Amino acid sequence: MFILSLIGIAITALLIYGFIEWFNKYSFEKERYRFFTTEHTAAFVSSYVIMLLGYMAMKNNWLDDWRNGAVIMLIGTIIFVLSIRNNFKHTTPSLAIKGSILQVILYIPIAIAGIFVLFAAFAFFAETKPVYNINSGD
Numbered sequence: 001m002f003i004l005s006l007i008g009i010a011i012t013a014l015l016i017y018g019f020i021e022w023f024n025k026y027s028f029e030k031e032r033y034r035f036f037t038t039e040h041t042a043a044f045v046s047s048y049v050i051m052l053l054g055y056m057a058m059k060n061n062w063l064d065d066w067r068n069g070a071v072i073m074l075i076g077t078i079i080f081v082l083s084i085r086n087n088f089k090h091t092t093p094s095l096a097i098k099g100s101i102l103q104v105i106l107y108i109p110i111a112i113a114g115i116f117v118l119f120a121a122f123a124f125f126a127e128t129k130p131v132y133n134i135n136s137g138d
Contacts, residue, residue, distance in 0.1 A: 013113075016106060027099060031091040035099035036106075043083040044107040045114055050076030 024034045051073050058069025087103070088096040 016109070020106065023099070023102060027091070027095060031095055033087075033090045033095075035087065035103055040083060040103065041107065041110065043079055044103060045111040047076045047079035047083065048108065048111045049115075050079065052076075 020036045024036050028034055054069045054071070054073030054076055056069070057072055058066045060069075062068050083103075084096075084100045087100050090096075091099065
């Protein structure tokens with residue numbers, strides 16, 4: 001069952017990638033604008049992460065003031081809104097609405113997968129080794 005889950009995840013990732021490539025081609029032909037670029041990915045993923053960190057800081061009353069988390073969430077929201085505004089600035093409103101909705105939906109799994117890849121990379125490059133206590137009486 002685990003192998004089937006991995007195959008399903010791989011197929012889903014390939015389908016999402018194919019759809020993103022198709023939509024980029026479509027929007028470039030219509031408006032000469034690509035919605036899914038490295039810059040957009042960085043902006044959306046960082047805004048999601050910043051909003052999540054702000055929520056967690058607000059929930060845990062970070063530094064004894066919930067407003068610290070609210071300010072962090074506000075920064076993430078500003079990045080998010082500016083990214084969507086950029087879509088409307090460069091395309092027609094109908095294509096901007098379609099592209100922005102697709103960005104909001106598709107960048108969430110990309111952000112989650114990116115966090116897992118980042119944690120896996122940290123674990124791999126940390127090269128954690130077992131520690132042995134020579135002076136123990138055992």
